[in-house]
Amino acid sequence: MRIGELSRRTGVSERLLRYYEEQGLLHPYRRPSGYREYDESDIATVSRIRTLLAAGLTTAIIAEVLPCLGEDEKHLAPICSETAEHLHRHRTQIDECIAELQTARRMLDAIITGAAREHAPTTADTTP
């Protein structure tokens, strides 16, 4: 498919799709005309890129990490230890962030519940 379709199907602007290619995250082949040609798997790749970007990774890191995430969870390429080091640190940060957010969530829960019931339980079970 061409860039317009990929853009529509992923919700990511064409500008960004070109940018991701420039950063080495996507590698569409080119028609003789120069038009980019993407395949179905690129949809999943774009989705992954968005997830990792949203989690605070940079395109540089993602470029190193993406080859480790094969089409369907087959991460074929091994990564250098430096990158692994970085990933470890970032994972820890994400863990901390999740923990913070969960704390915030519990707190909100307590407030909301308390507002509804006129008092706040210390430990609220809020699992959806």
Add this chain to the structure above:
Amino acid sequence: MRIGELSRRTGVSERLLRYYEEQGLLHPYRRPSGYREYDESDIATVSRIRTLLAAGLTTAIIAEVLPCLGEDEKHLAPICSETAEHLHRHRTQIDECIAELQTARRMLDAIITGAAREHAPTTADTTP
């Protein structure tokens, strides 16, 4: 303490500490001279800010979330229904954010595990 000490103790530049204040994340009181005066709890706050920023949240979001991470679980103030409405929306946002981060975390996990073991289990137990 003044800004220099907080900067040294948190490792965050004075420039950023002022920026965080500008964004509503910190609220030091001011001496008559205009000097900012921080207290001990601001160290923890700055640490939280760094964690949340590193995980991809914006200062705007953090500004809304931070008050929910109170010093010691004191959320006594009763709230109007409009505020409750807001809290509900916010809780949803936090839930989405947590879900996104968990997705990213699983992704990182797969990569790290795959790199370490040369093959990847579908569900990796990576709790430290």
Add this chain to the structure above:
DNA sequence: GTAGACTCTCACATCAATGTCAGAGTCAAC
């Protein structure tokens, strides 16, 4: 073949998180 939609490259703009610098005021120790 041609019109309209699509794509190309390239360049400039923006936004958030940062850094850096300048000039002026403040604090503390001597």
Add this chain to the structure above:
DNA sequence: GTTGACTCTGACATTGATGTGAGAGTCTAC
């Protein structure tokens, strides 16, 4: 009361992820 370290505000620069627009080439359906 003076000096050196600290702080203030304010302005400009940068970097990474984005948006936007221009001008030229390409595709497709008629």
